[in-house]
Structures are given as C-alpha cells and as structure tokens.
Amino acid sequence: MTTEAISPGLSAGTLSGPRGPKPKTVTIGRIGVYAFLIISAVFFLMPLWVMIVTSLKTMPEIREGHLFNWPALLTFDPWLKAWDTACTGRDCNGLKPGFWNSVKITALSVPVSIVIAMINGYALSFWKYKGSELLFGILIFGAFVPFQVVIYPLIIGLSKVGLFATLPGIVVVHTIFGMPILTLLYRNFFASLPIELFKAGRVDGAGFWGIFFRIMLPMSVPITIVAIILQVTGIWNDFLFGTVFAGRENMPMTVQLNNIVTTTTGTREYNVNMAATILTAAVPLVVYFISGKWFVRGIAAGAVKG
Amino acid sequence: MTQIAEPGERAAPGFAGTAAEHKPRTRRKFNIQSVLGTTPMIVTAVGVFVICIIFSIIWSFTNSKLFPNFNFIGLAQYERLWANDRWNISVRNLAVFGVLSIGVSMVFGYLLAVFMDQRIKQEDLFRSIFLYPFAMSLVVTGLVWQWMFDPNLGIQSAVRQLGWTNFEFAPLVKQETALYGLVLGGLWNGVGVTMAILLAGLRGVDSEIWKAAKVDGIPTWKTYLFIVLPMMKGAVATAFILQMTGIVRVFDIVIAMTQGGPGVSTQMPAVYVIQHITDRVNVGQGMAAATMMLLPVMLLIAVQYLLRWNANRKAGRA
Amino acid sequence: MTTSVSIKDLSLNFGNVKVLESLDLEVAQGEFIVLLGPSGCGKSTLLNCIAGLLDVSDGQIFISGKNVTWDEPKDRGIGMVFQSYALYPQMTVEKNLSFGLRVARMPKAEVDARVKRASEILQIEPLLQRKPVELSGGQRQRVAIGRALVRDVDVFLFDEPLSNLDAKLRNDLRIEIKRLHARLKNTMIYVTHDQIEAMTLADRIAIMKNGVIQQLADPHTIYNRPVNLFVAGFIGSPSMNFIKGDLSGTTLSVDGQANIPLGNYQFANQTNGASILGIRPEHIAVGEEARKMPVQMESEIEIVEPMGADTVAWTKIAGQSLTFRAAAEVHLEPGQKVLIGFDPGRGSVFNAASGNRI
Ligand SMILES: Nc1ncnc2c1ncn2[C@@H]1O[C@H](COP(=O)(O)OP(=O)(O)O)[C@@H](O)[C@H]1O
Numbered sequence: 001m002t003t004e005a006i007s008p009g010l011s012a013g014t015l016s017g018p019r020g021p022k023p024k025t026v027t028i029g030r031i032g033v034y035a036f037l038i039i040s041a042v043f044f045l046m047p048l049w050v051m052i053v054t055s056l057k058t059m060p061e062i063r064e065g066h067l068f069n070w071p072a073l074l075t076f077d078p079w080l081k082a083w084d085t086a087c088t089g090r091d092c093n094g095l096k097p098g099f100w101n102s103v104k105i106t107a108l109s110v111p112v113s114i115v116i117a118m119i120n121g122y123a124l125s126f127w128k129y130k131g132s133e134l135l136f137g138i139l140i141f142g143a144f145v146p147f148q149v150v151i152y153p154l155i156i157g158l159s160k161v162g163l164f165a166t167l168p169g170i171v172v173v174h175t176i177f178g179m180p181i182l183t184l185l186y187r188n189f190f191a192s193l194p195i196e197l198f199k200a201g202r203v204d205g206a207g208f209w210g211i212f213f214r215i216m217l218p219m220s221v222p223i224t225i226v227a228i229i230l231q232v233t234g235i236w237n238d239f240l241f242g243t244v245f246a247g248r249e250n251m252p253m254t255v256q257l258n259n260i261v262t263t264t265t266g267t268r269e270y271n272v273n274m275a276a277t278i279l280t281a282a283v284p285l286v287v288y289f290i291s292g293k294w295f296v297r298g299i300a301a302g303a304v305k306g
Numbered sequence: 307m308t309q310i311a312e313p314g315e316r317a318a319p320g321f322a323g324t325a326a327e328h329k330p331r332t333r334r335k336f337n338i339q340s341v342l343g344t345t346p347m348i349v350t351a352v353g354v355f356v357i358c359i360i361f362s363i364i365w366s367f368t369n370s371k372l373f374p375n376f377n378f379i380g381l382a383q384y385e386r387l388w389a390n391d392r393w394n395i396s397v398r399n400l401a402v403f404g405v406l407s408i409g410v411s412m413v414f415g416y417l418l419a420v421f422m423d424q425r426i427k428q429e430d431l432f433r434s435i436f437l438y439p440f441a442m443s444l445v446v447t448g449l450v451w452q453w454m455f456d457p458n459l460g461i462q463s464a465v466r467q468l469g470w471t472n473f474e475f476a477p478l479v480k481q482e483t484a485l486y487g488l489v490l491g492g493l494w495n496g497v498g499v500t501m502a503i504l505l506a507g508l509r510g511v512d513s514e515i516w517k518a519a520k521v522d523g524i525p526t527w528k529t530y531l532f533i534v535l536p537m538m539k540g541a542v543a544t545a546f547i548l549q550m551t552g553i554v555r556v557f558d559i560v561i562a563m564t565q566g567g568p569g570v571s572t573q574m575p576a577v578y579v580i581q582h583i584t585d586r587v588n589v590g591q592g593m594a595a596a597t598m599m600l601l602p603v604m605l606l607i608a609v610q611y612l613l614r615w616n617a618n619r620k621a622g623r624a
Numbered sequence: 625m626t627t628s629v630s631i632k633d634l635s636l637n638f639g640n641v642k643v644l645e646s647l648d649l650e651v652a653q654g655e656f657i658v659l660l661g662p663s664g665c666g667k668s669t670l671l672n673c674i675a676g677l678l679d680v681s682d683g684q685i686f687i688s689g690k691n692v693t694w695d696e697p698k699d700r701g702i703g704m705v706f707q708s709y710a711l712y713p714q715m716t717v718e719k720n721l722s723f724g725l726r727v728a729r730m731p732k733a734e735v736d737a738r739v740k741r742a743s744e745i746l747q748i749e750p751l752l753q754r755k756p757v758e759l760s761g762g763q764r765q766r767v768a769i770g771r772a773l774v775r776d777v778d779v780f781l782f783d784e785p786l787s788n789l790d791a792k793l794r795n796d797l798r799i800e801i802k803r804l805h806a807r808l809k810n811t812m813i814y815v816t817h818d819q820i821e822a823m824t825l826a827d828r829i830a831i832m833k834n835g836v837i838q839q840l841a842d843p844h845t846i847y848n849r850p851v852n853l854f855v856a857g858f859i860g861s862p863s864m865n866f867i868k869g870d871l872s873g874t875t876l877s878v879d880g881q882a883n884i885p886l887g888n889y890q891f892a893n894q895t896n897g898a899s900i901l902g903i904r905p906e907h908i909a910v911g912e913e914a915r916k917m918p919v920q921m922e923s924e925i926e927i928v929e930p931m932g933a934d935t936v937a938w939t940k941i942a943g944q945s946l947t948f949r950a951a952a953e954v955h956l957e958p959g960q961k962v963l964i965g966f967d968p969g970r971g972s973v974f975n976a977a978s979g980n981r982i
C-alpha cells in the first residue's frame with residue numbers, strides 16, 4: 001500500500017532484506033533422500049536386469065560370470081527354446097502348453113469369480129437376510145485361513161463330484177479362494193453408494209435382479225476393473241492350487257516354469273531358465289504397467305482385509 | 307418377542323373391519339432372490355470354510371494314510387508331529403522368517419514411504435519400481451533370486467571378479483544362512499506393498515498436524531516417528547495383517563527357491579502339510595499339521611474379538 | 625374431506641432401539657403435510673415406513689383407503705424424492721424419468737407422453753438427453769421430482785429435498801414445489817428440519833421429537849399457540865424467550881425480583897406453581913411502542929446484532945436473558961438503558977414440570 005512513498009535512495013536499507021521467493025538450495029538432506037531412493041530402486045531393478053541380460057546370453061558367456069554385464073553376443077535362442085522346446089522330464093514342448101493352460105484357467109476363473117462376488121457384495125449390502133452377516137463373517141475368516149487347512153478335504157470333495165484335476169475343478173477352486181476378498185471389495189463398494197439409490201429403485205418397482213442389472217451393475221465398472229486386475233494377476237501367479245488341483249492336463253504356467261527350472265536332467269541352461277521366468281512374469285507385468293494407478297488401488301482394496 | 311395385541315384393541319375408527327383382520331406383527335421381509343443369488347457364497351462359507359476345516363480336524367485324529375479313514379487314534383498324530391524334528395524346525399523357521407520379514411519390511415517400507423513423501427518429482431516412477439516385483443509370482447521371485455544367489459555364477463562371483471576375492475554372498479548353499487536368502491527374496495517381492503499402504507496412511511494424516519508441528523519447531527524426523535506414525539495405526543495394522551497371512555501360508559517361494567533345503571533349513575509348515583498329503587501319503591499327519599496352522603489365525607481372531615468386546619464394554623460404560 | 629394417508633398405531637424398532645412408538649397420523653386428500661423436527665427424531669424413518677422401504681414393527685398404514693402395510697413400495701401409489709437426489713448416474717435424464725415405467729412394462733407411447741408432461745411441468749425438456757453429472761444441483765432435484773411425477777401417483781413423499789442446495793436455489797425450488805402442489809393438488813408429505821420450509825409450504829405441520837408427534841396443526845397455530853416448551857423453542861428464530869417464575873393466580877413472580885401480571889393471557893387450565901412464560905422476540909416492543917404495552921420495564925442492552933432488515937438485541941430481566949427484535953431504524957447500543965414492553969396475551973405460559981401449555 002505504501003510502495004509509492006518509498007523512494008529508491010532513501011530506504012535502500014529497508015529494501016535490502018529478503019524479498020520474493022526463497023531461493024531453492026540443494027541441501028544435504030535432499031541429496032540424501034534421492035540417494036536413498038535411487039539405491040533402493042537399484043535393489044528392486046537389479047533382478048529384472050539380471051533376468052533380461054542372462055536370458056540374452058549364450059551359455060559359454062554365462063559361465064564366464066559377469067552377471068550384470070550386457071551380453072557380448074546377443075542371442076534370442078533361449079527365448080525360443082523356453083517357449084517351444086524346453087524339457088520337463090520327458091516332455092519337451094517348452095512353456096507354451098502351460099501358457100495356454102494359464103490363459104484358459106484365467107479366462108474362465110476371472111469372470112466367474114467376479115460375477116459371483118459382485119452378487120454377494122450386492123446382496124450383503126442391500127438385501128441382508130437372516131444369517132447373511134454370519135456368512136460374510138465366515139467368508140472373511142476364510143481370507144485368513146491358511147489354504148493348507150482346507151486343501152485336503154477339498155481334494156476329496158472335488159474327487160467325489162468328479163472335478164478333481166479338471167479345468168472346471170481349478171476354476172471352482174479359484175472362485176472359492178478369491179471369494180472372500182472380492183466379496184469384501186464389492187460389499188464395501190456397494191455400501192459406499194448412497195442407500196437412496198437403492199430406495200429409488202424400489203419405489204420405481206425394480207426387484208433384486210432389476211436393481212442389480214439395471215442400476216448397480218452399470219455403476220460398478222471402476223471397482224470391477226480393480227477386481228479384474230486383482231484376479232488376473234492373482235490367478236496367473238498362483239502356484240499352489242495349480243500344483244494340487246489342476247492335474248497334468250491343465251498345469252498352469254507357473255508350475256511348468258518351476259518344473260523346467262528345477263528339472264535335474266542334463267546341464268542347467270540358465271539363459272533358458274531366465275527367459276522362461278520372464279515369459280511367465282510377462283502377463284502380470286503387462287497388466288501392472290498398463291493399469292498403473294489402478295493396480296495400487298487394487299492392492300489398497302485388497303489390503304482392507306483387516 | 308413382540309407381544310401380540312388383542313385384535314379388538316387395534317380396531318381403529320375408520321378402518322375397523324380391515325384393521326381387525328390384518329393383525330400386524332413383526333415380519334422380516336425375506337427375499338428369496340437374495341438367498342438364491344448368494345448360493346455360491348453359502349456353499350463356500352459353509353461347505354469350504356466350515357465343513358472342510360471340520361474334516362481336516364477330524365482326520366487329524368485318525369491314522370489316515372493314502373485315503374482318509376475314521377480309525378481314531380486320539381492325539382497320536384499330534385504327539386508324532388511335535389516329536390518330529392522336521393516339524394519343529396519348520397515351526398522355528400517360520401517364526402524366524404516371519405519376525406525378520408515383518409520387521410525389516412515394516413522398517414524399510416516406512417523409510418521408503420517417508421522418503422517418497424518428500425515431494426519427489428519422480429514419485430510415480432519410483433513407485434512403479436518399488437511395486438513391480440509384487441506383480442510377479444513368488445515362483446518367479448524364487449527362481450530369480452536362486453539364480454542371483456548362485457555361488458559360482460551369481461552376485462558372489464560377479465563381485466569377486468571385480469577384485470574382492472573373499473566376498474561371500476551365496477546364502478542358499480549354507481544351512482545357517484539359507485533362511486536369510488529366503489527372507490531377502492520375499493522382501494524384494496513384498497516391500498513395495500508395505501510402502502504403498504504406509505504411504506497412503508501417511509497421506510491420510512491430517513495435514514494440519516504437519517503445520518502445527520512446523521510451527522512448534524519439531525524436527526521432521528521426530529514428527530514422522532513420534533507424531534505421524536502413531537496416528538496411522540490403521541495402515542500399520544493393515545500392512546501387518548497382510549504380511550502375517552502371507553507368511554503363515556508361505557509355500558511357493560520355498561518350493562521355487564530352496565525346496566526346503568539345504569537339509570531342512572528352510573522347511574516350512576505349509577510345505578510340511580502338502581508333502582504329507584502328497585508324496586509322503588500320511589494324511590492324518592498332514593491334517594494334524596494343518597490344524598496347528600489354524601492356531602495362529604484363531605489366536606488373531608480371538609485377540610480381535612477381545613479388543614472389540616473391550617471397546618464395546620468401555621463404550622457401554624461411557 | 626377424504627383421508628389420503630392414514631397411519632395407525634405405527635411402531636418401528638431397529639433391534640431394540642425404538643424409533644417410532646404408537647404413532648398415529650391422518651393426512652387428508654390433497655393436503656401438504658410437513659414433518660418437522662430435529663435431526664434423528666425419526667422423520668425419515670416414518671417416511672420410509674409410508675413408502676414401504678422399511679418394514680414396520682407394529683401398526684398399519686393405509687393409502688387411499690387401502691391397507692398397504694405389507695405392500696411393495698411400487699404398489700403403494702407413492703412417488704418419492706430424496707435429499708441426495710438418488711438419480712441413476714449411468715442413465716440420461718429421460719431414462720431416469722422413465723425407469724419406473726419401463727420396469728412396469730408400460731407401452732412406449734404412454735411412457736413418452738408421461739415423460740413429456742413431467743418435463744414440461746418442471747421445465748427440464750432441454751436436459752432430457754443429459755446425464756446427472758452434467759446437471760446442477762437444482763436441475764438434479766427437478767429431475768428427481770420429475771421421477772415422482774411420471775408415476776402419476778396420489779401421494780408424494782419428500783425427504784429433505786432441498787437440504788443439499790444452496791440458500792438461493794433452496795428458496796427458488798421451494799416456491800416451485802408450492803406451485804406444483806397448487807397445480808397437481810395431490811397429497812404431499814414433506815420431511816424437513818428447516819422451519820422456514822415448514823412454515824411456508826405446509827397446510828399442517830407435524831412437529832416430531834424422539835419419534836413422537838408433539839403437535840399437529842397449521843403453521844399459524846404452531847407459531848402462536850405451541851402446545852409445549854419443545855414446540856415453542858423449536859419454532860422461531862431467534863427462538864422464544866423463556867422466563868422462569870412462580871405462577872400464582874395471574875401473576876408470575878420472577879425470583880422475587882419482578883412480578884409480571886398476565887392479565888390478558890387466556891389460560892386453558894391455569895395451574896399455580898413453577899411456570900415458564902414464553903414470549904417471542906418479535907412480540908417485544910421497545911421505546912415509544914413499549915409504552916402501549918400492558919407489561920413494561922427498564923432494561924440495559926448487552927449485545928446488539930444488526931441483521932439488516934431488523935436488529936436483534938440481548939438484554940436481561942430479573943437476571944434472565946431476553947432477546948428482542950427491533951426495527952432497523954431504532955438506534956440501540958450496548959450499555960444503553962431502554963424501555964421494553966410486551967403483551968402477555970400474545971405469549972405462552974407453560975407448566976415448568978410438565979412442559980405443557982397452560
Ligand atoms: N438402519 C438403522 N439402524 C439403526 N438405527 C437407525 C437406522 N436408521 C435410523 N436409525 C436411528 O433412528 C433414528 C431416527 O432416524 P431418522 O429417521 O433418519 O431421523 P431424521 O429425523 O433425522 O430423518 C436415529 O436415532 C437413527 O440413529
């Protein structure tokens with residue numbers, strides 16, 4: 001307000017103090033922060049780097065050591081071999097049967113498990129019935145139960161109905177074990193919607209399925225993306241259920257990968273092993289990098305277990 | 307519960323007739339569609355998480371071998387279990403693995419979260435880097451680290467080639483250190499998640515707390531440790547429970563990385579159960595071990611129940 | 625006059641929390657009833673019972689002479705408007721309006737005609753192809769009203785329809801609802817916690833507290849002849865002055881310091897003893913005007929709040945605080961001594977023990 005009154009010569013003293021934005025200085029603390037983050041990043045990236053360079057080296061070069069070096073002689077043969085001809089025991093078909101098995105298992109299990117969980121969450125939020133809360137409590141308990149506790153009776157049960165070691169069997173298993181977390185995810189989502197939306201639907205005369213299909217389903221697209229990410233990565237990465245329930249015919253990629261790498265016949269081909277490892281990790285990694293923030297949301301959603 | 311009123315009592319002037327015949331009562335509207343729609347949930351909750359567990363427990367009292375039977379032998383399976391070195395070592399391994407994994411993951415995860423909270427320009431990039439291992443399966447994690455730990459061609463040899471010829475870093479070949487190798491692999495896979503959860507917790511703390519601490523001249527690190535951390539109990543609990551459930555069922559990474567070896571130095575209860583119901587065809591023994599695995603979960607639930615009961619009691623008194 | 629909505633002996637519990645107990649209410653055909661009360665008193669609960677969105681624990685509900693106690697919401701002949709609008713976010717305005725009709729499988733021509741008529745009445749025709757997110761709060765609430773309108777029902781239920789809007793829109797839409805009622809002449813049951821809405825809209829107001837209707841009367845009676853302390857204190861802003869004293873005959877003695885003659889107050893059932901005189905701030909005169917009043921006294925101004933249109937001043941009589949409303953032109957300042965006066969005939973006297981008007 002008084003700027004006019006200040007004449008340059010007269011009040012030079014009062015003007016010489018700090019003025020305007022404080023200059024940005026690079027402090028030791030700031031350097032420390034970045035140093036810590038970068039060193040951590042190196043730790044997290046190192047295995048990926050090693051995987052990639054190893055998979056592109058020839059076996060003689062690998063035997064020279066130099067784990068971290070970029071290949072002197074670039075080769076893609078290990079990738080082809082891993083995909084097509086690597087051996088597990090006497091089968092030498094590479095990873096591709098496992099890949100296609102995983103595709104089948106994932107493509108069936110993801111929609112089935114999500115649709116069921118969506119209906120569960122919807123019913124638990126808007127159409128509670130006597131005992132529904134108890135069922136939900138049991139389901140949440142199920143999220144914490146070590147799988148080993150239920151696996152054997154489940155094997156017996158599925159054998160009795162002829163589903164053990166079949167494709168539908170493994171789909172059922174993934175649906176069962178995905179149910180607690182997905183149901184919780186959807187229940188929390190539906191519970192966060194204004195209850196008036198449901199009431200308006202009832203006044204408009206829609207029933208259980210009418211409100212579900214015409215009002216709630218179209219609104220659950222974002223949460224369903226989270227659910228899909230959660231399930232695709234979860235089911236693709238599964239190893240235990242694949243080992244136990246899928247049977248030889250439907251052995252998923254992770255199981256096959258483990259068999260290829262730990263197979264004891266012949267010399268170990270580290271480059272092929274690493275190529276196979278990357279191939280197995282590729283699908284969830286692609287999902288991860290495409291989904292970005294959604295993946296983090298999925299983890300956060302998955303983490304609300306407590 | 308509701309006392310049924312006498313019909314006459316309710317007769318209202320204008321609608322006397324109808325009122326008398328429509329005796330109101332408490333009626334829970336029961337939606338048959340809702341029950342039908344949740345049939346899979348009912349079957350799963352009751353069939354799997356109740357009945358299967360009950361069967362596991364029942365078979366743990368039998369001498370079932372390849373196939374389940376009902377020849378009850380009392381607590382013999384449990385006696386055999388706790389007399390078995392393999393099991394005792396598994397339990398001890400799990401305890402060491404769990405304490406180390408959770409401890410380091412919490413400290414490292416919180417450090418990462420705090421450093422990420424310093425208005426880092428490349429936050430998204432760093433987050434992607436810290437989190438991507440979690441997208442990969444534990445089998446992949448185990449195999450990669452097994453390769454990195456290879457005594458002849460892994461990190462150890464790479465560093466030795468640089469001149470440090472005495473450098474030792476091949477934990478998986480020795481009984482005493484194999485478990486630490488396993489912990490490191492698990493951390494690489496999961497720390498990012500702890501970081502993400504704790505960072506979300508940090509961001510959820512009221513920003514006015516920061517302003518108040520700044521005005522009061524409290525150093526940043528003290529604010530993070532003594533003011534903010536206690537305020538994010540929810541995030542810490544979430545991260546803890548998430549890791550806890552993962553650790554009790556740890557299986558994949560062990561199979562891929564060490565197969566329980568060398569010797570039995572990385573044996574785990576989950577592996578013990580699976581081995582007994584598959585290769586070792588001793589279902590009764592496997593079920594006894596499985597039942598023991600249920601204990602920590604039961605304990606966790608009991609604690610939670612007690613806490614809630616206590617909170618309710620306090621609220622009731624207030 | 626025929627009865628449109630009739631509630632008999634209605635009770636509702638959530639578990640063992642009794643929210644409504646033996647509530648009776650008769651609403652005439654075409655009447656505009658406002659349920660008014662503080663938050664949590666059970667207004668929405670009552671409305672949800674009428675709509676059939678909550679199962680009653682006991683009692684009966686009749687709409688247009690039919691016992692609908694066990695009927696589904698859609699079969700009760702009601703339309704409902706919610707505070708949060710509750711528009712289906714993924715549907716256009718047109719689809720939102722027609723949803724109920726399409727669920728009922730009404731022929732398309734009829735659906736279109738009804739949507740057209742409703743959107744004309746509410747002047748939302750240009751918005752028909754938009755999604756709710758593309759609408760302002762006022763437009764959303766219009767659509768929500770339209771959704772009730774297309775159902776062509778006898779009874780409209782409103783649950784705080786204006787509470788999410790800003791002050792100006794609230795006034796505009798309030799007038800519009802009044803206009804709508806004048807035009808459609810159907811029964812409206814309207815829940816609010818805003819007394820201005822209640823006073824301006826209602827044919828009759830039902831004042832609720834803890835799930836019990838305290839007074840059911842037209843706005844004029846509610847304002848001038850509140851049946852108890854709760855109603856008296858709830859209606860009016862600034863709220864009614866309460867002067868505690870001891871009643872003996874027609875004199876209220878206040879702490880032995882002052883005696884207020886209640887000469888022209890019409891007692892319904894005079895009871896001696898601890899009593900409370902209620903007098904509205906706007907019924908207290910100041911300065912020259914006060915000289916015409918039956919009761920007069922000197923008092924010292926403590927605080928002055930200029931409101932623009934008028935001024936609210938705080939003072940004390942016999943140690944009890946008192947507010948009054950003066951015209952904006954009257955000059956008042958703290959510390960000033962003024963003469964104030966009122967007519968007990970315009971006030972209300974309550975028994976202190978029961979809280980009821982005497
Ligand atoms: N679903 C519910 N379960 C338990 N208590 C409820 C439920 N809905 C409302 N209440 C309780 O019933 C009382 C009346 O609620 P409500 O009718 O919503 O009040 P308002 O008059 O503000 O609309 C409140 O005390 C509220 O806590």
Ligand SMILES: [Mg+2]
Nearest residue numbers: 667668669784
């Ligand atoms: Mg309400």
